[in-house]
Amino acid sequence: MDFQPDPGLESFRQEVRQFLQTKVPADLKGLQRCTRSPREQIMRWQKILDAQGWGAPYWAKEHGGTGWSVPQILVFDDECTAAGAPTQDGFVQKMLGPVLNAFATPEQKAEHMPAIFSGERLWCQGFSEPGAGSDLASLRTRAELVKSGDGDHYVVNGQKIWTSYAHHADWIFLLVRTNPEVKKQAGISFLLVDMKSPGVTVRPIRSIDDAHHLNETFFDNVRVPVKNLIGAEGAGWGITKFLLNNEHATTADLPELNRYMRELRQFATKLRAGGERLIDRPEFALKLARLDAELQAIGMLVQRVAKLDQEHNPASHVLGSMLKIRATELQQRITETQIEALGDYGAVCYPHPHEPASDQAYPLQDLARGIANDMFLRRASTIYGGTSEVQRGIIAKMQFQL
The missing domain is CATH 2.40.110.10 (Butyryl-CoA Dehydrogenase, subunit A, domain 2)
Incomplete structure (x- = not known):
């Protein structure tokens, strides 16, 4: 796979960024972290995206989607996360939608697709x-x-x-x-x-x-x-394998990983320990660099798995399982490092992002809200979507067959 930069990708990023700046309602911005947005927000945001022609950003044009390339999809997800935009219904966008596109009858598509695009059916x-x-x-x-x-x-x-x-x-x-x-x-x-x-x-x-x-x-x-x-x-088992291979890239949750790393860099430059910034402490700077290198590797692997899956290459199943393991373990390590960076305040269970802000003055309180919750939630990352142990079994079997 060619990982050379796409010269048109930056202009696409600016297009997405401009759209988000003008179209995300102020009362919907920044209300969710790694969990899904509330129902009403998803429905409102889906209608806005659909009016833009972006109601199915992960699907091919022949299925009513945007037809975006994998790098464009990653840019879209990353910019939405950075802008604090509401989430879409990931279950239908990234899991059921591809199943319906591949296996549903015309009558079934006519029944469900309009409500999916309009956001009226979650x-x-x-x-x-x-x-x-x-x-x-x-x-x-x-x-x-x-x-x-x-x-x-x-x-x-x-x-x-x-x-x-x-x-x-x-x-x-x-x-x-x-x-x-x-x-x-x-x-x-x-x-x-x-x-x-x-x-x-x-x-x-x-x-x-x-x-x-x-x-x-x-x-x-x-x-x-x-x-x-x-x-x-x-035929459900064959359909399920098709769906779960798509889910591996979803559980990688690259936009959230990117957000975690952005927050961690802010902690490293603004928080102090022993009179100096965390980023100036060699041991912490080294840990940050290692996490960042792993994140870049995950980003390339996401693109590779998606490309192989588009080509119906069986190697996508092996690499999808590898991606699921490495990405979810990285989610856990980065959120643990965030808590560590907060020092004594890392033990404080910050309010859930949907709860009102408190009057207590914690370091970087606005940024830290919900981080403890994220860390707790990510304990399950290596379980849902198929445990790491199951994924390693899949890798062993498929490697033997390949």
């Missing part, structure tokens, strides 16, 4: 279950086909866990077992389910950062029309 992901997280193929949520005069449908029973933002979602994309008699990977199907369906129950789980973004989701005799099946019955 999504969540129903994959993990108690006892079937890293071993996803062991899922037990059942979907039994029922043929009736009022329309063929599936009856879904089971439980999902760690369902991020299910309490805000309108629909869920769901993995279910439609055939328990075959090899476990072969009996899985991919369904779209309306969260307002009778029998769907969502219960909150508060995470270690004391935020509510996780949930348990229960399905009790939920009727799902057969038309909501994506692909063929039993």
Whole structure:
């Protein structure tokens, strides 16, 4: 892959920056960190992007997207984060959207795509279950086909866990077992389910950062029309592998890594220890340089994985797992270093970014708000999306096959 600078990329960056300066409403700026924006903000921001023609920045033009190159997408994400713009619905933009583009029928696209572009339909992901997280193929949520005069449908029973933002979602994309008699990977199907369906129950789980973004989701005799099946019955595992490979680049969360590093540099130049700036202390300067070098390597790997995936190169699966490991471990190290840089104040649980500012005078209080929460949240980075141990197993198997 050619990593030479694109001479047109800087003008594109300026275009995005100008758009963000003029189009991001003042009351939406800077309200979120590494978590997703509240529902109302996502919907407002999606409408603004859609009016600009940027409603699907990660998709090809033939699917209604911008058709941007990988470097352009990275610039867009980075500038949005730097500007404090609201997030989009990442579940549909980066995960379900590519699945619908690749596997959905024209009727299914006509049903869901307009609401996705307008921001009127938000999504969540129903994959993990108690006892079937890293071993996803062991899922037990059942979907039994029922043929009736009022329309063929599936009856879904089971439980999902760690369902991020299910309490805000309108629909869920769901993995279910439609055939328990075959090899476990072969009996899985991919369904779209309306969260307002009778029998769907969502219960909150508060995470270690004391935020509510996780949930348990229960399905009790939920009727799902057969038309909501994506692909063929039993084809869910293949669709899932397609989706999860896209998720590896998403879990790298390069814009957040860049933001963490910008904040850490500010700490290093403004905070003092023993009468001198942190950046002037050789041991801290060396740590900062090493983290920055790793971040640059992650940035190149993100581009390489995305390029290989566009070319349908199987090596993208191996490198995607490598990227997931290295990027999530780097998230943890940088947030730990941020807390370390704050010294005694690093032990203070700064207010969540959505809470009102306090009157207490902490160093760099505006910048430090939510950093402790980020550090706590990133403890899970090496677990969700497939644990680091599972990713290393994938790498070992694929390396042998390649």
